[in-house]
Amino acid sequence: MAIEDRRERERAARRSLIVATARKLAESEGWDAVTTRRLSTEIEYSQPVLYKHFAGMEQIADAVALDGFGELADALHAAKSGDGDALGRVAHAYLDFARDHPAVYDAMFLRSTTLNFATDDTPSQLNAAFATLKDAVGGHDADTNTEVFWAALHGLVILTRTGRLRPDQQSARLHLLVDRFDRA
Template sequence: MPANLILERKLRDKQARRAQIIGAARRVAELEGWPSVTVRRLSDEISYSQPVLYAHFGSREGILTAVAIEGFREIGLALEKARKRVKRGNTVESVAAAYLEFAASSPALYEVMFSLNLNVPFGASATPSELRFAFSQLLELFPGQSSKAEVLAELFWASLHGVAELRRTKRFPRGRQKERVRVLVELFSFPG
């Protein structure tokens, strides 16, 4: 077998193992929470030795960071889809609904992205492309606000995150969710 085919197969196998480890971490976290996601537990879940997991990620935090980055890729795609599907209507409202739906439908993933103390840089030169892509979907909501677009996107994101977290922790009554979103959208909707 030619050397390049062997290298390609090894790379595919490595990527498949990595995806399997990330998938197992997500499943365990959704069922039992992030404290249950340990290297030993994942090793048992997927029948790979602990050294294999360490070879891929270096540490438990490395695994959680990889899950968080995958989550940012997913939320970025969800926000992009919400933004692009609006023909008539309010793009800000569509993106807000997609964000809050993502947070509600994937609570463990959302938690690892935003609430666990991971070393994932935000707003820095080392920020992963997946985070930059997700944030760019919020920036796209404020095209006519060039000098303030980044701050507006940050404040919109902070507002959505606050609503998502307060809802997740049951500090906001469910009954006013539509009204909250409507008023938030009004605050961040600017004439074209």
């Protein structure tokens, strides 16, 4: 049994290395730079080793996204706990996460994915991020309110990133959004 345990630990370590390397490459050079050939060179394993862990790039990006959702849930949860304006802190944490991890954010929300949202088989990391956001938003029909708030935050992320909003008004926009939901 010890040999099987060791092999499983090694397999898990290789998988983690693949995901971490994909994330590092995506953050530094963009998702177009993340290919199975490039990953195999970077981690010093053959491409068939990659395919023992992942069927292809989509599954690698999904693994990066899952890690990102876990990190986002942690960031939102940490922001929520504290005194005063929990919704404002959570909104800031969301925008900060998207700004600090653009390639991970892309894997989570912009790349094509096999991850299911709002279904019985939604991964726990997605549910945790949504639940923390929902807890901060609250209100009548909290699920719908949270979806609208999330959509607004996502819109702010993308429109800011692509330079379509006035940079000097970001704080005012976020304050307005939070204020509207605090009164809902």
